[in-house]
Amino acid sequence: MKACYIHSAVSISAQNTFETDLNLSESNPITSKKANANHPQYKTYIAPGALRRMATGVKMGVTAGKKALEKANITNPDAILTGTGMGCIEDTENFLNALIANDEAYLTPTSFIQSTHNTVGAQIALALQCNAYNNTYVHGALSFESALLDGQLLIKNDDSRSVLVGGIDELGKEFIDYTLLVEDKKHGVQVPFSEGASFFVLSSEKQEKAIQLNDIKTFSNITEQEVPTVLNEFLAENNYKPKDIDAVICGNNGSVYDSYYSKARAIFPITTSQLHYKHLFGEYFTASAMALYLGVYILKNQQIYDTLIIGDNSKNSIKTILLYNQFNGRDHSFILLSL
Amino acid sequence: MGIISAIGNSVCENLEALLASKSGISSLSSLQTHHANSIKVGEVNLTNTQLSDVLNLPKNNAFTRTALLGLHAAKQALLNANITDVNAYKTGFISSTSVGGMDKTEMHIKEYCSNKEAQKYINSHHAGDSTQKMADAIGITGFVTTISTACSSAANAIMLGARLIKAGTLDRVIVGGVDPLSKFTINGFKTLMILSDSNCRPFDANRTGLNLGEAAAYLVLESQEIVDKENKKVLGxxxxxxxxxxxxxxxxxxxxxxxxxxxxxxxxxxxxxxxxxxxxxxxxxxxxxxxxxxxxxxxxxxxxxxxxxxxxxxxxxxxxxxxxxxxxxxxxxxxxxxxxxxxxxxxxxxxxxxxxxxxxxxxxxxxxxxxxxxxxxxxxxxxxxxxx
The missing domain is CATH 3.40.47.10 (Thiolase/Chalcone synthase)
Incomplete structure (x- = not known):
């Protein structure tokens, strides 16, 4: 079984993450209920003809994917894996609304064709002329994690050398308002809903200062009480103890389900830095891909922006990071990274 | 294995129809669409209410047709594999779907603000919802995911399941896929002009396009270790x-x-x-x-x-x-x-x-x-x- 390394990480998000890597010294306040991504100039990455037909998520995904490959010096990966919770919701809304408004008449295929969940993975394959293994995961808050787990499996067991993995979700225009409508005002998600795309190149090749994706484990359902046990087991399976973890990045979003994170955070000593990020990047099904981007950035640059830290203790040297995400008390994921 | 399709609600019924060369393609009856007279489809002969009853679900459930068809087939698969305690081994569940909760979304989207009763389907739109409901109903709490690569989705679910067993990540995994008919897909394929107005003729020089169908099927994959330990009959x-x-x-x-x-x-x-x-x-x-x-x-x-x-x-x-x-x-x-x-x-x-x-x-x-x-x-x- 081979080790799995992360050779590049690229993110388009509500903050400045794309043009010059992470820059939170002037973070964009996200105060409305919906926060759009800070979109780059897509025409640098995508031909104008193709760009016109692409919805937000496809633009974000293709661009972030291409840049991740560029940064890792890969022209043709051995696999392209994507995860998306809501899929191509913009084009889904477009086609459905046209269908309803015109009572099933005068429809054109473009938005239907681009509404399938695998559009980003397909468009990247098409742009690269890449015939390799290609898969798309659509499992709510575990969409990205499922893709990452598949990628890790390809590297560790199936002889792939480089794998492109990404998580993409776009806000859309209509469905998000229904989501907000049924979100409990008091106990539900308190951070804005947002969008983004984060892509990574996984590799079996160990480079200098390589960041290792040690392990990833997901659970459809665990109780709050089970969190410490499950987390301790996960660490033990990787020969780590809580005190070995330098930083923990949790997906706190202000809902009552943050209590799960409190249970997880409690197993770590005071010397472990406690981080959060959704107050800056918002909530979406693949927001956890953003957390992985942050984890990679922190390990690589040995720098943690104050705005990510809960409390005030920050270590000088960060070698091991644990990521924990869940949504509404289900779809839990634990990811372990090390330098 | 478990299956529900236009040619039967069980593996046995599907086999009988296949051996009798009995097609399940007919005129559309379960959905209201202007295209009803110009297409043929493969419909499952149970309504949502009938499926809910067979599955013993509470009256106010928020199951989409996707989740109902899926659970019907997944439960059969567990029964067929003689599994009584689903958590006796490291067991996962990998489903796949292309429409997700679209069958309810297309029905209710314009009344989500006004109709409180319909709002329960808002969070069932995303493609993982049917999988979550199925996993919860059969008691799988560990590795659960959903794949969507259009018409190759379920094959990829089966493939991932096999790889996870091979890697030792799982001992057993229920794999498969589900899609109900929906106006969204009927109209989508209609715009691509690939729906036939008669029974489809695969590989014929004069073929006129496809018939859409709805179905669900799941298979139980198990490691050699379980097979040996429990002396299980291997279907393939x-x-x-x-x-x-x-x-x-x-x-x-x-x-x-x-x-x-x-x-x-x-x-x-x-x-x-x-x-x-x-x-x-x-x-x-x-x-x-x-x-x-x-x-x-x-x-x-x-x-x-x-x-x-x-x-x-x-x-x-x-x-x-x-x-x-x-x-x-x-x-x-x-x-x-x-x-x-x-x-x-x-x-x-x-x-x-x-x-x-x-x-x-x-x-x-x-x-x-x-x-x-x-x-x-x-x-x-x-x-x-x-x-x-």
């Missing part, structure tokens, strides 16, 4: 699998069927098999102009002049989209068990350039390895090989 082995991308066009497949060719080659290679080992190909064979010619070319490229017996079973069930790979995996296993090739209905004239004649009547012969193709939008091509 997943011997090989291949996944490639055609990288040609979002909806059309390439002239030389590159993706399909690579997927079949990869599956043979992983299964340590040569083309002559294949006894039967259950083709993707949707009966669209594009698929059948490019799949034929790809089959010719892999098998040369000695193409094994092949058929598409789409004329029985309709094209069940994300579920197709699982439906046809069940049929592949049945072919192995019964030593039979299921007929390709409605075929008359071979395609001029490839001259391929599918098997058109039930054919009995010893079957060792069945190759099953599933291809989807986005160039996603997958091949599975099932062996005795």
């Amino acid at each position: 082995y997943l011997a090989g699998y291949g996944n490639a991308n055609d990288a040609f066009h979002q909806t059309a497949s390439s002239q030389n069927g590159e993706g399909a060719y690579l997927a079949m080659q990869d599956a043979l290679k992983k299964g340590h098999l040569v083309p002559s080992d294949i006894s039967y190909i259950n083709a993707h064979g949707t009966a669209t102009a594009n698929n059948d010619i490019t799949e034929s070319i790809a089959i010719r490229r892999v098998f040369g002049n000695t193409v094994p017996d092949f058929s598409s079973t789409k004329a029985f069930t309709g094209h069940t989209l994300a579920a197709a790979g699982a439906i046809e995996a069940v049929y592949a296993v049945l072919a192995l068990q019964e030593n039979v090739i299921f007929p390709n209905l409605n075929f008359k004239t071979p395609i001029a350039t490839t001259h391929l004649h599918p098997v058109t009547t039930v054919k009995r012969k010893e079957i060792h390895n069945v190759l099953s193709n599933s291809f989807g939008f986005g160039g996603n091509c997958s091949t599975l090989i099932f062996s005795k």
Whole structure:
């Protein structure tokens, strides 16, 4: 079984993450209920003809994917894996609304064709002329994690050398308002809903200062009480103890389900830095891909922006990071990274 | 294995219909659409209420038709595999769907603000919802996920399941897929002008397009360790699998069927098999102009002049989209068990350039390895090989 390394990480998000890597010294306040991504100039990455037909998520995904490959010096990966919770919701809304408004008449295929969940993975394959293994995961808050787990499996067991993995979700225009409508005002998600795309190149090749994706484990359902046990087991399976973890990045979003994170955070000593990020990047099904981007950035640059830290203790040297995400008390994921 | 399709609500009923050459394609009755008279479909003969009752779900449940069909098939699969304690081993669940909760979304989207009763379906739109509901209902709490690569989805779910068992991540995994009919997909395929107004004719030179179908099927994959320990009866082995991308066009497949060719080659290679080992190909064979010619070319490229017996079973069930790979995996296993090739209905004239004649009547012969193709939008091509 081979080790799995992360050779590049690229993110388009509500903050400045794309043009010059992470820059939170002037973070964009996200105060409305919906926060759009800070979109780059897509025409640098995508031909104008193709760009016109692409919805937000496809633009974000293709661009972030291409840049991740560029940064890792890969022209043709051995696999392209994507995860998306809501899929191509913009084009889904477009086609459905046209269908309803015109009572099933005068429809054109473009938005239907681009509404399938695998559009980003397909468009990247098409742009690269890449015939390799290609898969798309659509499992709510575990969409990205499922893709990452598949990628890790390809590297560790199936002889792939480089794998492109990404998580993409776009806000859309209509469905998000229904989501907000049924979100409990008091106990539900308190951070804005947002969008983004984060892509990574996984590799079996160990480079200098390589960041290792040690392990990833997901659970459809665990109780709050089970969190410490499950987390301790996960660490033990990787020969780590809580005190070995330098930083923990949790997906706190202000809902009552943050209590799960409190249970997880409690197993770590005071010397472990406690981080959060959704107050800056918002909530979406693949927001956890953003957390992985942050984890990679922190390990690589040995720098943690104050705005990510809960409390005030920050270590000088960060070698091991644990990521924990869940949504509404289900779809839990634990990811372990090390330098 | 468990299955529900236009030709039956159980594995037994599906087998009977296949052996009797009895198609499930009919006029549309379950959905209101202006296209009802100009298309034929493969419908499951149970309403949502009937499915809810059979599944003993509470009256106010928020199950979409996707979740209802899926749970019906998944429960059968567990029963068929004789599983009483689902958590006795490290057990996962991998489903797949292309429409997710669209069947309810398209019905209620414009009344979500005004109709409180309909609001329960807002959070069931995303594609993972049906999987979560199924996993919860059968008590799987660990590894659960959903795949969506259009019409090759379920084949990829089966493939991932096998890889997770091989890697030792799981001991047992329930894999498959589900798609109900929806106005969204009917209209989408209509705009692409690939829906036939009559019963579909896979691989026929005069084919006129596909029939959409709805279905769900799940298979229980288990490690050799469980088989040995519990002395279990093995229905078949997943011997090989291949996944490639055609990288040609979002909806059309390439002239030389590159993706399909690579997927079949990869599956043979992983299964340590040569083309002559294949006894039967259950083709993707949707009966669209594009698929059948490019799949034929790809089959010719892999098998040369000695193409094994092949058929598409789409004329029985309709094209069940994300579920197709699982439906046809069940049929592949049945072919192995019964030593039979299921007929390709409605075929008359071979395609001029490839001259391929599918098997058109039930054919009995010893079957060792069945190759099953599933291809989807986005160039996603997958091949599975099932062996005795």
